[in-house]
Amino acid sequence: MSVAALIVAAGRGFRAGNGLPKQYRSLAGRTILARTLDAFLTHPGIDVVQVVIHPDDEALYRQSVSELAPHTAAHLSPPAYGGETRQNSVLNGLEALGHSAVDLVLIHDAARPFAEPALIDRAIAAGRAFRAAVPGSAVTDTIKVVDGEGRAVSTLDRATLRAVQTPQAFSFNVLLAAHRKAAAAGLHAFTDDGALAEWAGLTVHVFDGDAGNLKLTGAADFQAAEQRLKGRAMAYLTRFGTGFDVHAFVDGDHVWLGGIKIAHDRGVVAHSDGDVILHALTDAVLGALADGDIGTHFPPSDPQWRGASSDRFLAYAVALVRERGGIVDHLDATLLCERPKLGPHREAIRARIAAIANLEIDQVSVKATTTEKLGFTGRGEGIAAQAAATIRLPEKRP
Template identity: 50%
Template sequence: MFMTKKIGVVIVAAGSGSRFGDPIPKQYHMLGGKSLVAHCIENFARHTAPDLIQVVYNPAHQDLYDAATNTLDGICTLPAPTAGGETRQQSVLNGLRALAGQNPDVVLIHDAARPGISDDVIARVIAALDTHSGAIPTLAVADTIKQADDSGVITRTIPRESLHRAQTPQGFHFATILDAHEKFEGQEFTDDAALLETLGLDVVCVEGTTNNDKITRRDDMDRAQDWVNTTQKEVSRMSQEEYRAGTGFDVHRFAPGDHCILCGVKVPHTARLEGHSDADVGLHTLTDAILGAIGAGDIGQHFPPSDMQWKGAASDIFLKHAADLVRKRGGRIVNADVTLICERPKIGPHTQAMREKVAEILEIDVDRVNVKATTTERLGFTGREEGIAAQAAVSVALPIN
């Protein structure tokens, strides 16, 4: 759960779902044993307190709502749903007003017809609100876009490079979006971000996912069922895994040179790191952490300094070897965290490139890799700028035998 912000959530579930072609609105249909709206509520309950989740519904659907949310009994207790309006925009405003007494810092506005919202997308929207007035998940448009006149004749091809498909949750600073909705009450916009765009406020796009596409028609439920099946298989697989933690520590002294290799990235400096290989202290300590997690000794046992074939070798060889040992055991690297300890060179400008390089070597998502730096306040050998130290922690999932 994110504790630095008080996060409110408005889940819009007041629509009739006329395009879905069923007398029961789509938000109350079952998917993997739970209603669409229940999927949404459970996903957001992992990121905020249940009393900050406000569902907006049609009171005529009270029985459907009660039945659809009964799977939440004992999991989370929500405030009473609030009635929607004639339009989606009015429904959102009603939800925001119902949340106002809770004084959230930010709010996420989500369509109940998007049950596939993931933790990663929610986290990206929340994080983007540190520096922007609003944030929305989007997907790049892959198809060629044609504009046509009323008779269907193409009038032009629209460049797709800057085009994005908008999803939800759309996140905003609470006071800002409430003020915008009240200012434009009675007018109609295509989504919540459009209100801030009209006011000249910045709304940033973050990466969405195809699982988060809106369920509009019947055949969309088949796609959503595929997502549920995949998720359930993942949960089943995880229940048959055990998690291991490993740590690593390494030190290399400085020698004459003009750059260091750190976490696979060439960093300009007034010295290089001395070692039998390329002396990448970051990758060495991470290699040791992975080997430790699976009980496979240390880097020196696998790549002895006495063996001249490793003289000047790129350290990604060592890290790939450790990752391959995990895969050969049917396991996976869950995450990796590296801390570089030095006064200089400055690591901050290079951490993103380092994360991407480590993720590439380990063949995992970059959001599972963290690289950071600290100093020893001018104390010790790193404080005297005699070398660099590094420590790492990893978690590894291995199948239970």
């Protein structure tokens, strides 16, 4: 039975206060969405993960995905766009999943980053057994019904009450049909898929939830989550690497700098495209990893790299960092030449490097200097670049 997880991440999170939508806020060094995605992408029972995002949040979404290890992101489908309500967003996600052979779907809120593997196991088992199942936690406080003036009307029997959470599990075709039925009826205000399933006539089973499966809603929830993670946070070590590259000029009509093709009256002697900035940055990242240099991973004797685009080299080095559970914090490069001038192309180069490395542009610095007519760069015989990379890697504990 193929199992998909549908992560609802299209909300704006107004109750959490001003700032970014809450699913993209940092929680102990990682976005909430990245933590939520990790829980499902690393679970062996999940075959595919579909995220529904707001159309305005593509850059924020890409940043969150960049925090994932590349091998875990293999099961991540392209994001779907949300609608005006949560119900519309879930329907859009289900329609996007309809192109896959999905038997069971788990619907989960992006703002619940603490879904433990055991809870996901229970959701899958309950969904298979009952076709419609939601996790619920016993209510420990006394619950009273009050009127419009705040007067107690009745006291509910808490033994029969459950606080419902996500992930909620459903037969895919059954839930998709229920959502389409509600949309056709002009109903769009369901905030819970279990409630929508009940409206559609399904019997919804309640299985054991998890009191620790906190939904981050207000400021107090974020503070509690930070404190919780501090108790189990992985320690990181900061690593720093440097790189240097040089190429001689030859007759030509362009050079590649930082992934941008720049018109020039010279070219460079190179096995690949000769992009000194990307080569230096690649060596800087590999140096921070203590994992050889660009020639180790992409030997110039190998014909497959002849004329290769150097963005592949930097993307590969950055992927190595993330495969080891690390984080790239900053990339810094300095171009050394008399010509071409970097200034007119600086921001395009920064943006291109950020795209290659899946970073924000403010994590990339590009500068240039001449050598005051000294040396081979001063004589216009060649071009060079030096670079630095700052990364974090998980601390190895005995």
